[in-house]
Amino acid sequence: MIYMLDTNAVSNAAMNRGKVRETMLGHSPSNIFVSNIVLAELMYGFAKKSRPTLQATAEALLSTMTVLDWDDSVSDVYPAFRVGIEAKGRSLSYMDMLIAAHAHSIGAILVSSDAGMHNALADNVVDWY
Template sequence: MKLHMLDTDMCSYIIKEHPVSVQRRFRKIAMEQLCISVVTYTELIYGVERSSTRRVNRPVIEDFVRHLDVMDWNSEAADQYGAIRTKLEAAGTLIGAMDMMIAAHAKSIKAVLVTNNQKHFTKVKGLKVENWV
């Protein structure tokens, strides 16, 4: 079974039901094959907290994640993060800390990372990336 880890941007597209291409792919994948990192959940909650419509947005996010497996950060993900950050720093191609954490988490569980942010994530060697947009 191939596991797909949704990046924050894909979660937003799914919640907003746009673009249609993302919705089509999302509906074709069994829920057991989908997950998000707790880091992605953190970014979603941050987005809610800084919005002017927190009371409306919070239940939407909570309902969305209720149907997904929210993967806890663990030592395997931390090990991957250390390796990824070291390699990207050495190459002078560092990406954001949260993106490195999400990439590390996906690699640690051998998941395909589903993102529209290929510019950053394709810099991480060995990370499987799909773009549903």
């Protein structure tokens, strides 16, 4: 099984909150991915609020994972994925929808503690917190 961590999962792991980091260590690094959209959100957070120690910890953590680019294959999956979520009467923020579609496009389980993700994605999301 492969996993893609969302922004709050990476943040929780970097801050050693919950059991995210511990659970990550129980999986092969080759099965843990992060979308470059998550990377952009993290970089925005570091630019907005200077926290050098947390940034260094997060960067060290990210260096152990594969960061995947959003490419044409994800763009091809996104429309039907989003329509499917909305057809169920569910919604996500735009960034969360992009991250969830990225996970879906590679057949990954999304790791998130966001209740909205769990509501919208049901069986395709897990909370390691």
